[in-house]
Amino acid sequence: MSSGQRPGPGGEALIVTGRAASTDAVVVSVVGEVDMLTAPQLLPAIVEYVAKKPCRLLVVDLTGVTFLGSPGLKVLLEVQAFAGDRELKVRFVTADNRHATRPLEITGLDKMLTSSPSVHDALQELDRAADVD
Known part of the structure; x- marks a missing residue:
């Protein structure tokens, strides 16, 4: 499943795909530039995936982001x-992608958004929470 694609200023399209990762989790992968032209596509795509597959955990995988501008941070x-x-x-995954981690660090959003080192780790957090319940 993927959302519409619109080229960013560098000509690169934003590609947003989603999948059910378990009975209680949805993973949305973001690939490309998240800038003033493409950022408005992101939230509606995520809302669409969550509406199709109700969940307790939303994982936003930013490891494929090649540019993250201020509209994307918003x-x-x-x-x-x-x-x-x-x-x-919600867990945001950036791994070691400097295109995503650097803007988050510079703005301090890395302290406000809950992140996980990988999609696998984010999904494990859901499993651990279920074990506690």
Whole structure:
């Protein structure tokens, strides 16, 4: 499943795909540039995936991002608010992708957004929470 694609200023399209990773988790992968032209596509795509597959955990995989501008950072905060309004846990995965981690660190958003080192680790957090319940 993928959302519409729109080229960014560098000509690269934003590709957003989603999948059910378990009975309680949805993983949305973001590939390409998240800038002022493409950022408006991100939240609606995530909302669509969550509507199709209700979940307790939303994982946003940013490891394929090649540019993350201020409009993209704003959308990540909107994604966190969307998840909070629905009582979903949300984890942002950047791994060692400097295109994603650097803007988050510079703005301090790395302290505000809950991250996981990998999609696998994020999904393990859900399993650990289920073991506690």
